[in-house]
Amino acid sequence: MPTLRVMPKIVTLTAAAARRIRSLMDANPKALGLRVGIKKGGCAGMEYTMAMVEEKSPHDEVIEQDGAILLIEPTAIMYLLGTEMDFQTDKLSSQFVFNNPNQRGACGCGESVNLVPAAEKAPHAD
Structure with a gap:
């Protein structure tokens, strides 16, 4: 019998992120869901x-979790593998936050990130 290879989830949502996506979907009855992608830009x-x-x-x-629908652009999949998407609110802002294991750095303002595809990461030594 062949060995099954288990792939990590592309993105998981925290309860707060799922609630926020559902509220955005409720505010726009025509919306199918929230599409997430990656583009070149920022410092x-x-x-x-x-x-x-x-x-x-x-x-x-397509990722469906707790009534929230997240669509991942195909070009972003390798950069998002294993990512947890959260929604955080503090005194000055409310925003989606990506806890991404493929992130190697971020700019000071938090608007852009340095990502590597999941396949290019160096293997971990045990």
Whole structure:
């Protein structure tokens, strides 16, 4: 019998992130969910992108968790593998926060990140 290879989840949502995505979906009845992607830009090299969308693109990865729907752009999958998406509120801001194991750095303002694809990470020594 062949050995099954278990792949890590692309993105998991905290309860707070799922609640926020559901509230965004409720505010726009035509919205299918929140699409997340990665684009080049910012002083650290890459930025997360997010937009409420009304339809799925052909190759989007769909994650449904606790009533929230997250669509992942195919070009972002290797940069997001194993990421936890949270939603945090403090005295001055409310925002989605990505706890991404593929992140190697971030700029001082927090708007851009330095990411490497999951396949390029060096193996961990045990």
